[in-house]
Amino acid sequence: MASLHGTSASFEGYRHRHLLGIEGLTASEILFLLDRSDGYVDLNRGEDKKKDLLAGRTVINLFFESSTRTRTSFELAAKRLSADVINMSVAWSSIKKGETLIDTAMTLNAMHPDVLVVRHPDSGAVQLLAEKMNCAVINGGDGSHEHPTQALLDALTIRRRLGIIEGLQVAICGDITHSRVARSNIHLLTTLGARVRLIAPPTLMPGSIERMGVETFTDMRKGLEDCDIVMMLRLQTERMQGSYVPSTREYFHFFGLDREKLQAAKPNALIMHPGPMNRGVEIDSELADDIHRSVIREQVEMGVAVRMACLETLNHNLHLARSQQEQAAQ
């Protein structure tokens, strides 16, 4: 704990300027971020939750897609580290017509933020923005591509419950095709040595995903067999009315998590969901609230800790790089 919040903290474990995705990170980089997050869980549970590590720094939450929980989680994380936080919500449709993403980047650059958190409905948009920004960028979710802090908070939740991730059998169920949560989790879990299974109807399973080192199932009971973790994904309502699956009722019948299907998994398998949940669509309501099985609320708690660790690390790296540049210039 002392090393975590002291001034001598070492950030050697994660040397990247941004956090744009889990793909490409090493196991030790992921573990470094998880270890730092662990410390913040304890801080957040204490009475005095505030640290001044980011005092004087500016964090901008730039959301091109509506989100309450992720934005709030980032906002709280930044505030607990004493950063000044600005929330910007932008309707992407209006952006498309006028100001481009690049213009947005230029505008924000002029405000000298230290960390920019971006969520965007298009895959790759956060990377595009990051290329033009002078500050650190955290991907808060881009299209169907990645949502790295979600995967980190999921991993932290699992690790605190079960001690280790390596060797676990994890099932991810639902709309894999459109899920950035699924992709980031696949990268993270396989990198840390877990075995990942994907369960979805073929219409929601993207092509050649086996190449990412996972097994695929269309039968939920078979897929859940011997699993330690059952990770449910949100299915957006507009995809449930005939376009990808015939109906909500049919989807819940075959792919919704209920007690009966859960019996295929290990007896004390944990249930996870990135939220917000569609109760009765992808998950049985009572099951979601079962404190013995569901860790959904813990996931939310871990989210703040993970985001504090990410903000702290990227802020540190940014200022280290800047001071090195200054030294080189002299």
Added chain:
Amino acid sequence: MTALPPKHRTAYVNARLLDPASGLDVPGALLAEDGKIADLGPDLFKDGVPEGVQRVDCAGACLAPGLVDMRVQIREPGEEHKETMDSAGRAAAAGGVTSMVGLPNTDPVIDDVAGVEFIARRAREVKRVKVYTYAAVTRNLEGRELTEMGLLAESGAVAFTDGVKAVENAQVMRRALAYARTFGHLIVQHPEEPSLAGGAMNGGEMATRLGLPGIPKLAEVMMIERDLRLVEMTGGRYHVAHISTAESVEAIRRAKARGLDVTCDTAPHYFALNEIAVADYRTFAKVSPPLRGEDDRQAILEGVADGTIDAIASDHSPHDVESKRLPFAIAEPGIVGLETLLPLSLQLYHSGKAGLLDLLACLTVRPAGILDLRAGRLAKGAPADLLVFHPERAWKIEPDNFASKSKNSPFEGLPVQGRVCRTVVDGRALFEAA
């Protein structure tokens, strides 16, 4: 008796004459007289160039027919901020292209006689390379009502296509093929089943990793196979533009073996690149149809080598930065191609896949033949549309130096071989390398 005005005559000497149509490949010279080829051969000007004839020393370079590019988006009228008749003409000349054929997806769409005449008039005004135009198959490219194909052809449209859109409705395509057949006109199809082609890149592992909606390869061959049935039914003339998949090559190969009157082309990016080029969301490599897998790229190379693919077209699609610096899924597809057509195509020659004459045939006499243009040959009486080039000369592609108004090339910095030295249209030098 009044004296005839003196003829304008130019002698191209010390050249390697290359004529894919006749198979000619000899050292020799060529005489252009008032815009036409008057004579050529190994013995011409053996005893020197007579007085009054302008002498161009090719210094051993190749002298071939100017390239015929059968698929160019000129962007005029309507998108002059991306390209104009003048800038496209300069880009074509810089790329060794002496005849280009524009797509009708301009604004307004070229679907009436006035549109065809506008293109002809603008081409006359800017006095650059020869410009031909396709006209739309359907009014406003909406895929419903046929255009006045007979009248459009009489006013100069060389063939019919809905440009970057497929003619989706089978009944409309059937009628277009049948009706065009009356006049012997060609229908050119963009080969994609639209309901399967809503994605942003090739379907598969790469798209899954990037979280982008994929376009299955199947979307292309399905449309081609449907159309081949309609060709069989109607007896129409049919050409498939920019094929990109192994299965498409195979479908065309089989159709030709059955004796159907079908042809196809591809673009250099489909044999020079595969889908890996779009990693990191590189929108400059976003094209339609999308770049495919390595096995497809190899099949396209084979298709060019064995003649299944009749022609190589640049698929010139200029876009401004604002259309490309966007999230991948909403960025415009297309590559600016006129100035890289020759060196990228020559990769097939340098890698031993194709002979120089066979390769040049794909760029000259074959597309000219498909569209029935008086172009693409070194022959007495033919227009003096000429290309002088060094097939071996190395250079690096620098889009900033393009004559084209747009710079959207994924080939930036690529070392290539094959440099245009001189481009001549109707005996007039339009481009000379510095």
